[in-house]
Amino acid sequence: MTRTIRLAVVAGDGIGPEVVAEGLKVLDTVLAGSDVTVERTEFDLGAQRWHRTGETLTDEDLAAIREHDAILLGAIGDPSVPSGVLERGLLLKLRFALDHYVNLRPARLYPGVPTPLATPGDVDFVVVREGTEGPYVGNGGAIRVGTPHEVANEVSVNTAFGVERVVRDAFARAQARPRKKLTLVHKHNVLVHAGHLWRRTVEAVGAEYPDVTVDYAHVDAATIYLVTDPTRFDVIVTDNLFGDIITDLAAAISGGIGLAASGNINPERTTPSMFEPVHGSAPDIAGQGKADPTATVLSVALLLEHLGLTDEARRVSDAVAADIAERDGTPRSTSAVGDALAARAAARVPA
Numbered sequence: 076m077t078r079t080i081r082l083a084v085v086a087g088d089g090i091g092p093e094v095v096a097e098g099l100k101v102l103d104t105v106l107a108g109s110d111v112t113v114e115r116t117e118f119d120l121g122a123q124r125w126h127r128t129g130e131t132l133t134d135e136d137l138a139a140i141r142e143h144d145a146i147l148l149g150a151i152g153d154p155s156v157p158s159g160v161l162e163r164g165l166l167l168k169l170r171f172a173l174d175h176y177v178n179l180r181p182a183r184l185y186p187g188v189p190t191p192l193a194t195p196g197d198v199d200f201v202v203v204r205e206g207t208e209g210p211y212v213g214n215g216g217a218i219r220v221g222t223p224h225e226v227a228n229e230v231s232v233n234t235a236f237g238v239e240r241v242v243r244d245a246f247a248r249a250q251a252r253p254r255k256k257l258t259l260v261h262k263h264n265v266l267v268h269a270g271h272l273w274r275r276t277v278e279a280v281g282a283e284y285p286d287v288t289v290d291y292a293h294v295d296a297a298t299i300y301l302v303t304d305p306t307r308f309d310v311i312v313t314d315n316l317f318g319d320i321i322t323d324l325a326a327a328i329s330g331g332i333g334l335a336a337s338g339n340i341n342p343e344r345t346t347p348s349m350f351e352p353v354h355g356s357a358p359d360i361a362g363q364g365k366a367d368p369t370a371t372v373l374s375v376a377l378l379l380e381h382l383g384l385t386d387e388a389r390r391v392s393d394a395v396a397a398d399i400a401e402r403d404g405t406p407r408s409t410s411a412v413g414d415a416l417a418a419r420a421a422a423r424v425p426a
């Protein structure tokens with residue numbers, strides 16, 4: 076039986092289109108000759124559209140995106156657009172509107188990959204970052220702007236409903252992993268209202284998972300442990316802001332931001348989930364063919380996994396692992412890396 080996957084593609088800004096082209100190249104290759112067809116819709120969203128029309132993401136765009144099975148996104152944000160306009164009005168609007176409350180960010184140090192860690196050990200953990208609440212909801216404001224008496228607020232929103240559902244997801248993931256360990260990362264010694272809600276929720280949900288070991292690290296200490304002893308982490312659950320920050324650090328210890336993949340998941344599958352590299356639009360290297368597309372290719376593997384195409388997902392991540400093992404630091408262009416990954420992920424033709 077043939078299967079059609081409707082894929083929304085938001086290449087976005089900066090290096091976004093460069094890395095997405097390679098992600099799609101690998102996706103096409105891995106599905107070539109199979110009974111799965113991908114029907115792609117490219118969405119013109121990002122800085123160019125904003126300059127042309129003043130629009131970030133309209134209701135019509137959102138309705139059209141909802142008609143898809145999944146979304147592949149490159150990166151959003153450009154120095155020519157006031158900071159926050161696209162990040163809030165497009166990227167976060169997509170995550171919030173599509174209720175992507177699980178922002179899944181695996182960190183794995185592949186064999187042979189250089190790391191700044193003195194004693195690398197096994198880096199193999201996953202961050203479950205809350206994706207629809209916290210300080211990113213836009214619950215803020217400023218008065219007396221530009222005066223010496225300016226007051227600016229960004230209020231972190233944490234609801235019992237929102238915290239519980241992401242904590243449940245994290246426990247389920249921890250239980251499914253061999254080490255069965257969950258670490259809450261927060262700052263409940265200072266952010267007592269939100270922190271205590273998170274702590275109580277982890278305690279309550281944890282009672283239903285007696286086989287999962289639970290521990291806690293304040294976010295500042297967590298940044299120490301990520302560098303000195305990342306082996307202590309298996310599943311980390313944390314809020315939107317802390318998760319954003321520690322996953323760039325997680326990327327840095329696992330071979331660099333060019334390798335870090337993510338999924339913005341709606342576990343109930345009432346909306347399309349969105350897969351994207353952890354990195355941004357990297358204006359400093361955009362247009363030079365220098366960006367590493369591996370993070371996007373690994374995001375394609377997460378996308379395939381989410382759609383139940385487990386073998387294909389494995390072929391893509393195996394292709395990455397094999398390619399990474401042979402990297403010797405010789406610079407390769409974005410498309411050369413994509414070509415190499417696609418060649419390795421190509422289906423083996425039966426003899």
Ligand SMILES: NC(=O)C1=CN([C@@H]2O[C@H](COP(=O)(O)OP(=O)(O)OC[C@H]3O[C@@H](n4cnc5c(N)ncnc54)[C@H](O)[C@@H]3O)[C@@H](O)[C@H]2O)C=CC1
Nearest residue numbers: 150151152153162332333354355356357358359360366367
């Ligand atoms: N999900 C998204 O769309 C995100 C968007 N942004 C936006 O991206 C823009 C730039 O933000 P930055 O803070 O500079 O973060 P960034 O992640 O774009 O870049 C940070 C550093 O990592 C490097 N880098 C990023 N991706 C790379 C890749 N694939 N290969 C090699 N090097 C790579 C960049 O050259 C830069 O030195 C801003 O507008 C920001 O708001 C930032 C993070 C996530």
Ligand SMILES: CC(C)CC(=O)C(=O)O
Nearest residue numbers: 162163166167319353355
């Ligand atoms: C630009 C932000 C809204 C997003 C970000 O940095 C991230 O999700 O990692």
Ligand SMILES: [Mg+2]
Nearest residue numbers: 319320323353
């Ligand atoms: Mg980030």
